Amino acid sequence: MTVVSSRRAFLQGAAASLVVPLVMPAAARAATPAGVAENAFLRLDADGAVTCILPTCEMGQGTHTGQAMILAEELGADWRSIRVEMPKRPSDPYRLPFGQMRSVGSYGIRFFHDPMRQAAARMRTMLVEAAAERLGADPAELEARDGAVTRRGDGRSLSFGDLAAAASALPVPAEAALRPESERTLTGTNVPRLDTPAKARGEAVYGIDVAVPDMVYGAVRLAPVFGAEVERIDPASVEAMPGVLKVVEVPRGAVVVADSWWRAKRAADALDIAFTRTAHDALDQEALEALIAEGLDREDVPNTLTRGDAVAALAGSDRVIEADYAAPMLAHACLEPINCTASSTDEGTELWTGTQGHDWIRMNLESELGIPADKLTINTAFLGGGFGRKTWHHEAVQAILASRALGGRPVKVIWSREDDMGFGFYRQIMKARFRGAVDAEGRITAMSVRVAGPQMGAFMVRENNMDPFSLLGLVDAPYAIPNYAVDHAVTPVPIPLSPWRAIATSFTGYWMESFIDELADAAGMDPVAFRLANLPPESRAHVVLTRAAEMANWSSPAPDGVHRGASVVGSYGSFVAQVAEIEMENGRVRVPKVYAAIDCGRAIHPGQVETQVQGGVIDALGPTLRAKITLEQGAAVQSNFTDYELVRMDEAPEVEVAIVETGAPLGGVGEPGVPPLAGAVCNAVFAATGRRIRSLPLADHGLA
Amino acid sequence: MTSFKLNGARVETAADPEKPLLWVLREDFALTGTKFGCGVGSCGACTVHLDGDPVRACSLPLSAVDGAEVTTIEGLAAAAADPVLAAWTELDVPQCGYCQCGQVMSAAALIRDVPDPQDADIDDYMSGNLCRCGTYNRIRAATKRAAELNRT
Numbered sequence: 001m002t003v004v005s006s007r008r009a010f011l012q013g014a015a016a017s018l019v020v021p022l023v024m025p026a027a028a029r030a031a032t033p034a035g036v037a038e039n040a041f042l043r044l045d046a047d048g049a050v051t052c053i054l055p056t057c058e059m060g061q062g063t064h065t066g067q068a069m070i071l072a073e074e075l076g077a078d079w080r081s082i083r084v085e086m087p088k089r090p091s092d093p094y095r096l097p098f099g100q101m102r103s104v105g106s107y108g109i110r111f112f113h114d115p116m117r118q119a120a121a122r123m124r125t126m127l128v129e130a131a132a133e134r135l136g137a138d139p140a141e142l143e144a145r146d147g148a149v150t151r152r153g154d155g156r157s158l159s160f161g162d163l164a165a166a167a168s169a170l171p172v173p174a175e176a177a178l179r180p181e182s183e184r185t186l187t188g189t190n191v192p193r194l195d196t197p198a199k200a201r202g203e204a205v206y207g208i209d210v211a212v213p214d215m216v217y218g219a220v221r222l223a224p225v226f227g228a229e230v231e232r233i234d235p236a237s238v239e240a241m242p243g244v245l246k247v248v249e250v251p252r253g254a255v256v257v258a259d260s261w262w263r264a265k266r267a268a269d270a271l272d273i274a275f276t277r278t279a280h281d282a283l284d285q286e287a288l289e290a291l292i293a294e295g296l297d298r299e300d301v302p303n304t305l306t307r308g309d310a311v312a313a314l315a316g317s318d319r320v321i322e323a324d325y326a327a328p329m330l331a332h333a334c335l336e337p338i339n340c341t342a343s344s345t346d347e348g349t350e351l352w353t354g355t356q357g358h359d360w361i362r363m364n365l366e367s368e369l370g371i372p373a374d375k376l377t378i379n380t381a382f383l384g385g386g387f388g389r390k391t392w393h394h395e396a397v398q399a400i401l402a403s404r405a406l407g408g409r410p411v412k413v414i415w416s417r418e419d420d421m422g423f424g425f426y427r428q429i430m431k432a433r434f435r436g437a438v439d440a441e442g443r444i445t446a447m448s449v450r451v452a453g454p455q456m457g458a459f460m461v462r463e464n465n466m467d468p469f470s471l472l473g474l475v476d477a478p479y480a481i482p483n484y485a486v487d488h489a490v491t492p493v494p495i496p497l498s499p500w501r502a503i504a505t506s507f508t509g510y511w512m513e514s515f516i517d518e519l520a521d522a523a524g525m526d527p528v529a530f531r532l533a534n535l536p537p538e539s540r541a542h543v544v545l546t547r548a549a550e551m552a553n554w555s556s557p558a559p560d561g562v563h564r565g566a567s568v569v570g571s572y573g574s575f576v577a578q579v580a581e582i583e584m585e586n587g588r589v590r591v592p593k594v595y596a597a598i599d600c601g602r603a604i605h606p607g608q609v610e611t612q613v614q615g616g617v618i619d620a621l622g623p624t625l626r627a628k629i630t631l632e633q634g635a636a637v638q639s640n641f642t643d644y645e646l647v648r649m650d651e652a653p654e655v656e657v658a659i660v661e662t663g664a665p666l667g668g669v670g671e672p673g674v675p676p677l678a679g680a681v682c683n684a685v686f687a688a689t690g691r692r693i694r695s696l697p698l699a700d701h702g703l704a
Numbered sequence: 705m706t707s708f709k710l711n712g713a714r715v716e717t718a719a720d721p722e723k724p725l726l727w728v729l730r731e732d733f734a735l736t737g738t739k740f741g742c743g744v745g746s747c748g749a750c751t752v753h754l755d756g757d758p759v760r761a762c763s764l765p766l767s768a769v770d771g772a773e774v775t776t777i778e779g780l781a782a783a784a785a786d787p788v789l790a791a792w793t794e795l796d797v798p799q800c801g802y803c804q805c806g807q808v809m810s811a812a813a814l815i816r817d818v819p820d821p822q823d824a825d826i827d828d829y830m831s832g833n834l835c836r837c838g839t840y841n842r843i844r845a846a847t848k849r850a851a852e853l854n855r856t
Contacts, residue, residue, distance in 0.1 A: 060800030060837045192796055199801030200792040202737020202777035206802060209736035217731075242720075262720075262727045335741045335749060335802045335836040384739070384802025385836050417742040607796060611842065615799060618838025641746040641834060650827035652840035 048161030055094035056108035059386035062608035063108035073186035074120035078147030100359035106572040106668020121176035190607035207354035218413035219264035222253035223275040225634035237272035295452030295489030308483035313446035317437035326695035327507035330427035336384020342399035345408035354383035357391035364393040388499035427500030446483035473508030478541035505675035513567035513679025547597035552579035565683025569675040572668030580680035601666035616673020711779030721767035737777035748833035751806035777805035791850035799837035
């Protein structure tokens, strides 16, 4: 990241706000409209308000509060003066290592922590210098805390607001000293979330709640079969319905615009529209499974990971454990359905939406609609869930086309739950064949994993067919396996796919932790003891698994009727171990309790770490028990929460979380709670029933 | 015209009597605290009180509230020191928060009906409110805390 050196700080508007830009192209030195800060994480106004300009959307993971804590602490701001905004367009300081402003990868805290501390430290240094001049003091006598610069000794103090104008006339330091650990008194505590009061009171504005003057509403009618387009459309079939303003053709269907969403929806449902045929109109789940299963036996598949010689080692083993695993498609099912509000003409395009994919939207509007980046403004609302689903651009395109058809009038496009669930962009369907062997001491001697299915991350593959979206959790498994091979028989599917929370580890975590359990059983060893014996001692996985086992009292027998399963998975720079306790009730699995131990480096907000891990467990439990997306006649079968069943209060386990700090660097928190759950539950099912569950959900096996 | 009491005030609207109450509230009265999640009464994000009882506004036509009393999250929030909101804030319950207004409305009815709710009561009253972020552990604790605040 470029750091500004010996340049004048950026004077903003007439009110002399202090902004410490991180990148300063020449064009940005001209005044920008008040209230629009570019290329900075912080803006200090003359009235003392400190605005954190944050690169990550707020979709429940608490990142707005966490990032604001990092900035406020390093700056020395009065927490009550903190405001939060997001930039109106993506630019470099807000981008992740792969070049996009994108709220993914559990990056929000771990990636932005250091750059944010630096930015805040530079602003603090300038404020202290300005105060030093005003007070005729040595900067070393001054400290910045609680929104003011104060001289130790006589306690003379100047508020940040008073200093903003003077500080903004100073050169921005190239680098600034960070606070010592002893001064980091905000991070590591459970600061009340900034957004809690608004969210509890119904005042928080989500994309679906946005209201702009003269706004009208769009409902969609989209082809149920993936890849189908509009064959013919008869707008006249609904144009006379009450409130209907326009029927607009869009990719894969149409938007019907009316003066209320209900009227738009009724018209969209009544619209006379036909869709083109596709090559997979008859594709059903059985055929889809067979398509992918072929890959398990395929020859000539490139080696992705080769350590030692798994083939030879397995061939030379007395007993090879072999098991085929599977995982189905999943919907994200964010509780707030897909929506976008747009006002667009050739002069400019303004969006209001809850999005994770700012640069993705920018890039696709440019390529699909010819909208240049400097004519696009994105107002980011709260997201009623994201989970990877709100990284796309389709709804933005729909809203823009609808708005343009109405001369730029703002149109809010809302998808129904059925539209949302049927559109695709699912967690991918995958299969795997595991083969492994253990020695007489219970050490894993060899393992091979053949993954079969689509290569969702094909655009990222550099060499050896290594797709992080398919193979993480396998290629980087924490176990000491001297002879290990992983490969991927790629089979494209005619269904649009999307990263789902924890992506590959959402299924590889389940597979690996179930197969490890199979090896433990073959070795005649306790599942936790087996894992600990095969994890490098003092590894983070070893530490968190030991902790989770302690929490669950693993070394003592489980109470009557309670059965336990364990797992440990590393993902996004963190390690999480879980022990699930299950009970069988009329032959069905109940999960009353889950213990989880997480090492995510330093916990910036321990309460949020806890609640994210609890949420990750419950998120994973729905698909473990019951939820899946299947295909019939080229389209999704499931359409609403009535047939895509998620966990409710009466099935929710109590989730006890321990944060274990091993001194590791910051790791992600949003996703790592997901991967271990399914394996832990299925391992408990094995303990309870002797049945090894190699595909999800449990309902498919009559167990939920 | 449909006339009813909304958050304590007499109102009337010329909206279509078949229009779901959810959309009447959100569009005709600009009360967006009540959320759209599924449209079929399955997720509970649209929970409001009709004559004091929790109902799913997405599945209720406007005509059903004629002459009745409707309370939304905005009405609850306007009341001074509501114990459910106090507990929700104290325990930092919401993550994405989209379900939470519905959760609060259901919890408010629960603690009024059952002054000392047990887990089974909470399961009963709250299982119609889906939380996609899985905040059930905190919802349960906050419901008990709200009941405690309400009793004092």
